[in-house]
Amino acid sequence: MDQYTLLPLLPLAAFILNILFGRGIFKDKAHWIAIPAVAGSFVLAMAAFIGVLDGRVVNRDVYTWIVSGNFRVTVGFLIDQLTAIMLIVVTSVSLLVHIYAIGYMHKDKGYYRFFAYLSLFTFSMLMLVMSNNLLQLYFGWEAVGLCSYFLIGFWYEKKSASDAGKKAFIVNRFGDFGFGLGVIMIFLALGSLQYAEIFANVQSLQGRTISLFGYPVELVTVIALLLFCGAVGKSAQLPLHVWLPDAMEGPTPVSALIHAATMVTAGVFMVARFNPLFSMSETAMNTVALTGAITSLFAATIALVQNDIKRIIAYSTISQLGYMFLACGVGAYGAGVFHLFTHAYFKALLFLGAGSVMHAMSGGLDIRSMGGLKKYLPVTYWTFLIASLSIAGVPGLAGFFSKDEILWLAYNAGPVGKIAWMTGTIVAALTAFYSFRLIFLAFHGTFRGTHEQEHHLHESPRAMTVPLVSLAIGAVAAGWIGMPAVLGGSNWIGHFFEPVAGHPPVTATHGEEWMVMGISVASGAAGMLLSWVLYVRNPALPAWLAGRMKGIHTVLLNKYYVDELYDFLIIRPITWAAKNVLSATTDNKIIEGIVNGVPRGIRTIGERLRKLQTGYVQHYGIGMAIGLVVIMALALIAAGK
């Protein structure tokens, strides 16, 4: 077994051990199984990354998974530049979240189960990013969704938690419906699901059309859009974003790992992986860019008015994922994945910071009842502040570089790119605003919770603060690998991705690059300033504003009523039809009516048979014999003809 096979198998082994023996043997020592495994994966991931730096791109099959006629697909690994970066993200954040969970999940009765699921998740995510074919990616895709379902509903006694887990799974299935069809169409069009063969033949899709409702449509567009459906579900983009805010019912380390840093970025990874295919269809590219842009604006506006600390960050995640799709849609795949990389650290940090706050607040989530936490939770405060500065795009921090790269490349990318750039710039301001609204309300001012809560306020244990500090280093430094040339850097990451993701053409001048950068920094600063004015300088202002703009405020507070709309349009009609049309009418009246009604005699025969039903085998034996005689007699008659 080589190192690449071992990389995902270590966490799988940890899962198997913990799920089988965790309840009986390991109990509150379950992390002793899970953490060495994920640490081992992290080391192997670093080794794989260094290997790729040395030019060792690996593509190998482990075994043949499914064969049926001309359909053949393997389990195998492709370790290239894109995968190498994902391996770093997945294993490093996973390791830190594992460590954090020792403190956070301490004394939970499902402690071993939690670590088992974390290990299973890490395994699944590694299988997803390491795959060398589309069907294994699909395996990982569904498996991470399953872990997400388990972990969102971790506290399954709670109805809201188990509802949220179920919702995440089912909403994702809507996306996967399209994704699955996309997979099948790729196979039917290209005869293989192995990446190497797909990308070698992808140009043959050029010019082929398929008839859809009688209209000829470009085949490559249909395939790209079907694959994108999956990404929309997994990465919580409009209109399938509804599951992610509810997913906050899960324990906070899960939100950091799965619902911020890794799983939800799988959609971005997949689109970047399939960039040769997406790039062939302008329609698909524009759809991706606009979906991303609209989602990022949409989610950012909701985040402006939410009061639940985790939901604010959740909407922020949706918005930032939109940013990444916006990048992919304008052809800046490398920049999209770069943002995925930096976002993983500052967003995981925000979630873990929120977890630390909840830990101190005995589970309290409402920022209106926080305030002044700065002095009780200094480590949490400073790391949270760094993450917020990073996401707000303050120059020098990680978020600035990746965001700037996206906006700059969008600016260069034609009319749709210009729309995306403008949207992105507005979102940058909104992001800075809601991030600092959260900081000011939670950490500044005076404490607004109960006395009892105030008495319990404390900094979190070492197991939790060490990951915070480690992630803070990432939130500062992760962007330096993408330092642009105008700032004296070399945009190392951009060049690193070139073999996989190419590099979009840049036509604008250095002057324009400074302008784009200046505008984005200025809008971030404006957002932060406005937030300071509203929540520090003049705290009465927000309520007054909300009163003046009651309509908009209510709509935002209720998240544009999308959940209510789905309930009204999909859930209610289907459950109603299931009960009243299919069950009560079609099955029980129409079909049963015919079955029971046409041979009126059935009931009377039934009555007689009931008398025959005596329970003695001899009687049945006689019945059987008579039956056979009748059958044979019939056979004879027929045969004699």
Place this chain on the structure above:
Amino acid sequence: MQPGYPILSTIIALPLIGALMIVLMKRSQGAVIRWTALLVSLATFLLSMPLYSYFDKTTPDMQFTETHAWVPSWGVNYALGVDGISVLFVLLATLLSILCVTVSWNSITEKTKEFYAALLLIEASMVGVFGSLDLFLFYIFWEAMLIPMFILIGVWGGANRVYAAIKFFLYTLVGSVLMLVGIMVLYIHTGKSFDIVTMMTTTYPLHLQFMLFWAFFAAFAVKVPMWPLHTWLPDAHTEAPTAGSVILAGILIKMGAYGFLRFSLPLFPEATKAMAPAMMVLSVIAILYGGIICLAQTDVKRLIAYSSVSHMGFVTLGIFALNTQGIQGGIVQMINHGIVTGALFLCVGIIYERTHTRLIADYGGAATVLPVFASFFMVLTLASIGLPGTNGFIGEFLIILGGFSASKTMGALAALGVIIGAAYMLWLYQRVFFLDVSPKVRGLRDMDFREFLTVAPLIVLVLWIGVYPASLLRFTDASTQRIVERLNTAGHRQTAQQTSEAAK
């Protein structure tokens, strides 16, 4: 390279002998009866294993064949044999039979003797159905299975068992009678022979093919059951004792789809091709209808029964896609559905013994009280909704792939069933296992060792097949290929025959 005993005859005879022994035992010897049933079914399973290890996966021909003249004047032979289409079903039947015995261990307390005798009779006839190479013999086993099954439901079933049993009996009987007519016609047109292998290479005139297609369709579609002939299934499943439900779901309803594969496709290829679009439509209706109606169920067993309608819709969709992936997916899906739904019914039986309720609303919080049981049920739930890594995915994916290449619309609509499947199964799981512990569930003990051993083999199969499906698929390769080739060349043969007839 085969062991020195006639395997198929042995594994038909052994349960028959076992049943006879049990009939001759004293009613009071409950323990001896149970142990006899267990040992006989275990021995049968072990003796069926060479079918797995010695099966030649490279040939589409019949293997392990045995032929003896039976009623020579009618051309009836006692002919047995299996190929890639049937061998897996024989193995599934012998495996599930053991589990049916162990799961009934404590729950069947009345008329134990008759119960286990009936169970073994069913086992013998199940093997017979899949192992027959003589149409007459096939029909005898096909019908023979009906009677002990009818008894199983009617005697040891739930409150409404008699109604369910009679409904089951009449439904299937009406179908079988039509098939009998078809068999007779086939017999005459095959030169007074019941030999299935001969029939598979005979070309029947087109008008006859259509007639026979519908005659056999009646029997098979009822068994599957295809929409709208499915309404016997929820009643039969709900009222049957656990072992009865397991056999119904695991084997009996597969007999219908097996019939399509064994007879309709190779014997009436042109008629099948002409009818395939209609069959695919019925299949997709079953998938969606069966799935959506699950959302309205309040009874656990009824819900799983309707989910079977939906899953069997996938099977028939695959079969009537008439391509390699569809047919192989269909076979594998049948085996998988037998494993998964069989295990689900075992689980429902296990918890029913404790709570004596099938109402979903009576449950809640079972994951807290019965963690091992909950884990098993979770694996089965995931397999049922076709999660990759479980066996359910392999069949479903190949079927949708095959269905989609045959008809984009049908393939896409079938894929919608995957969403619905997740919805009803996760909803079921939530209401039974999550949330607060309900009064009926409080204080229940988790699975004991016997129950654990009853379900665990199937859990292992779920994961094993999911990870390494080649172990199953390879069995079906050659035989599937032969069916597909026969379908592809069917049109030419027919015209060639007509021209040669015209030349005469």
